[in-house]
């Protein structure tokens with residue numbers, strides 16, 4: 001196994017929760033844990049080969065860290081995309097809540113776990129392997145796709 005991964009993994013500082021959700025939905029393994037202090041974030045980044053994304057100048061001095069100058073989420077995503085070559089990996093979407101990997105959820109098992117309308121209208125469902133949250137390509141998914149398209153990332 002080579003150390004270098006062409007597919008970046010991230011850890012974000014504890015101000016960047018919505019950014020973490022978007023990176024997960026794009027398919028990127030992203031740690032966001034409000035209980036972590038800056039020193040812990042640096043430690044996790046080193047031991048798991050994650051790039052730190054931060055708005056904190058001090059933390060951005062860590063090796064491999066990337067300082068986000070923008071407050072606006074779209075601008076942040078664009079800056080990260082330019083730096084790391086991000087794009088939307090629809091087949092790799094991770095759980096936006098917990099960063100878990102999604103696995104197929106057979107339609108008959110999705111019954112009762114998703115709204116009835118969504119169950120009727122869709123054939124494919126996924127569940128988070130960690131927290132069991134159910135996913136399908138509904139209006140929310142289309143919204144994500146649309147926003148990423150606008151940013152040139154999908």
Ligand SMILES: [Zn+2]
Pocket residue numbers: 095096097098099100128129130131132133
């Ligand atoms: Zn989850």
